Amino acid sequence: MAEVIFIIGPGGAGKSTTGVILSQLIGYKLLDLDTEFCDHIQNIRDYIRIYGYEAYLQKNSDLLELLLKKNADVNLLVILSSGFLSTDICENIVIKNRRIVEQRGMSILLLPSQNDIESLECIVKRQLQRGFSLTKEKEEKKFSQRFYEYIKLGDIKIFSMDTPEKIAHLVFDEIKNHRK
Secondary structure, eight states, rough: OOOOEEEOOOOTTSSHHHHHHHHHHHEEEEEEEOOHHHHTTHHHHHHHHOOHHHHHHHHHHHHHHHHHHHTTOOEEEEOOOTTTSSSSSHHHHHHHHHHHHHOOOEEEESSSOOHHHHHHHHHHHHHHEEEEEEEEHHHHHHHHHHHHTTTTOOSEEEESOOHHHHHHHHHHHHHHHOOO
């Protein structure tokens, strides 16, 4: 079976940008779960508006399982959705998702800092700059809830506010060290 590396963390942690660079460094096929959802199912915001967040969580989990099966013979770098491993609803789906990640590969946690306040300020600022009509209060609440769950996750933990290029190289080095 091929190797799977999962990039995990909250929205705004730099998963997608860093993941593109890292996939080129390690030569793995890149799968961004959010992009895959939008390409094969529906725009995420529209899907949630129509079917609800719980239905989205289940559909997203099912999509990952399908993608892993379809690409079983390919080394993959999978960028997971921000709420894939941490959300305040559907605990059964989150537990299942965590099990998939633990059993199928190595996980890399990206966060700006180990300090919750520093991370919160950085993440919320990034999220508000994305132009998705997000509100500061909602993003602060969501991040505060997810930070303490995410900080416990990850076979490799990267805490950095550096450029995506530097973070990708740092992750690359950590992967090599982790394999020794």
